[in-house]
Amino acid sequence: MAFGNTLTADAHRGETFHYMMCNPPYGVDWKNYAAPITTEHDSEGFKGRFGAGLPTTKDGQLLFVQHMVSKMRDDERGSRIGIVMNGSPLFTGGPGSGESEIRRWLIEQDLLEAIVALPTDLFYNTGIQTYIWLLSNRKPVERRGKVQLIDASSERFWRSMRKSLGSKRREITDEARNEIVRIYHEGLNGAAGYGDISKIFATTEFGYREIRVERPLRLKFEVTLERLGQIRGHNRFGDLGDRGEEFLEAIEQNVGGQVWMNREDFLPVLGEALKPFGRLVTAPLKKAIIEILGEADEDAAICLDAKGRQEPAPKLRDYEVVPLKDDWREYMAREVEPFVPDAWVDLSCTDARDGKVGRVGYEINFSRYFYRYVPPRPLAEIEAEMKALEVEIAGLLNEVVA
Numbered sequence: 001m002a003f004g005n006t007l008t009a010d011a012h013r014g015e016t017f018h019y020m021m022c023n024p025p026y027g028v029d030w031k032n033y034a035a036p037i038t039t040e041h042d043s044e045g046f047k048g049r050f051g052a053g054l055p056t057t058k059d060g061q062l063l064f065v066q067h068m069v070s071k072m073r074d075d076e077r078g079s080r081i082g083i084v085m086n087g088s089p090l091f092t093g094g095p096g097s098g099e100s101e102i103r104r105w106l107i108e109q110d111l112l113e114a115i116v117a118l119p120t121d122l123f124y125n126t127g128i129q130t131y132i133w134l135l136s137n138r139k140p141v142e143r144r145g146k147v148q149l150i151d152a153s154s155e156r157f158w159r160s161m162r163k164s165l166g167s168k169r170r171e172i173t174d175e176a177r178n179e180i181v182r183i184y185h186e187g188l189n190g191a192a193g194y195g196d197i198s199k200i201f202a203t204t205e206f207g208y209r210e211i212r213v214e215r216p217l218r219l220k221f222e223v224t225l226e227r228l229g230q231i232r233g234h235n236r237f238g239d240l241g242d243r244g245e246e247f248l249e250a251i252e253q254n255v256g257g258q259v260w261m262n263r264e265d266f267l268p269v270l271g272e273a274l275k276p277f278g279r280l281v282t283a284p285l286k287k288a289i290i291e292i293l294g295e296a297d298e299d300a301a302i303c304l305d306a307k308g309r310q311e312p313a314p315k316l317r318d319y320e321v322v323p324l325k326d327d328w329r330e331y332m333a334r335e336v337e338p339f340v341p342d343a344w345v346d347l348s349c350t351d352a353r354d355g356k357v358g359r360v361g362y363e364i365n366f367s368r369y370f371y372r373y374v375p376p377r378p379l380a381e382i383e384a385e386m387k388a389l390e391v392e393i394a395g396l397l398n399e400v401v402a
Contacts, residue, residue, distance in 0.1 A: 007063050008036045010049065016073040019080055024064035026086040026126065031057035052105035053098035061085045062102045069111060069135065078138030084130055095210045095361030096352060103362040107147070107203045111135045114148040114184055117366055119158040124166035129153060147206070148187060150198045151370045152180045199369055207324035209358030212349040214312035216342055218300040221266045221293045223256035230292045236285040240277065247277055262301040263294070312346070328358055
């Protein structure tokens with residue numbers, strides 16, 4: 001051990017270890033000492049400790065993970081790491097974020113061996129649920145390319161303490177601890193009857209591509225008193241000087257009285273109406289007029305850009321999460337196109353690392369893998385309980401009055 005701030009001053013620089021354990025602070029802000037960490041990330045990359053990425057300054061747990069990985073030994077035995085963290089490092093941060101990129105690096109490098117979900121109320125200073133991450137750079141052959149998730153949070157694995165210690169109200173018994181270790185050591189899962197507690201997944205199970213789905217812009221145009229008022233109130237209306245009202249009158253006389261369902265037909269007519277005002281019609285003003293007079297309409301013609309390509313509608317833009325093991329084209333054909341035939345994928349939205357369509361993200365959602373459906377209680381049972389409580393409350397009130 002060495003005294004100091006682990007993240008800003010590497011007291012064991014150049015040293016490696018076979019075994020490491022850590023319980024970093026949960027959700028601690030590292031903004032006040034971010035400078036040396038950011039500098040190390042930017043200047044040293046993977047030669048330093050934080051090459052995989054930087055999480056948000058609101059939580060530095062994944063910085064500790066990278067610090068420990070940098071201390072792994074590259075010999076025959078390799079290294080093993082056990083680190084206790086809260087749930088945030090499992091899923092915080094979307095594709096491209098520091099958190100997601102760190103998870104991606106750990107999983108794609110096949111360093112993550114298992115994660116164990118622990119019961120709540122185990123620590124004297126917090127009652128939140130925690131997780132043990134187990135990492136290794138020398139996985140056994142049968143574990144390579146896989147990650148084991150163990151849900152040891154149920155009553156099966158803890159007992160209440162006779163006397164609480166702050167927020168610590170539970171403890172894991174020796175028997176439960178031995179069972180958890182055995183499930184992990186032997187890689188037990190559904191095939192051994194432990195499917196409700198332990199599941200083993202391929203590393204690709206936790207990855208996905210977030211693809212940007214666009215829909216065509218369709219606009220209809222109509223001049224109304226309300227929209228003319230919006231033009232008058234726009235901050236660029238002053239560009240017209242004392243010809244403002246004349247300008248609005250020209251629009252109403254030349255463009256009003258008709259609904260235009262095709263922008264390609266509308267713009268030339270609008271241009272002719274504005275021509276007498278010459279340079280007074282600045283580009284920002286003209287853009288504002290088009291935006292004010294136009295509105296989305298599914299029956300309108302598709303708007304095309306200067307190269308004849310469909311323009312996307314920003315308000316209709318959506319994102320689809322495609323499992324990494326699936327092809328995004330097949331996903332679109334199966335999940336999107338039957339319901340939104342005119343949708344398409346923005347091929348320019350690519351991953352910064354592999355250059356392929358869609359940004360890659362990684363998350364580990366325990367709730368999804370270990371969800372247990374609990375049917376709601378019968379209404380008759382709830383009603384009877386409420387009536388009993390009403391009677392009890394009435395009795396208590398009578399005692400107070402008496």
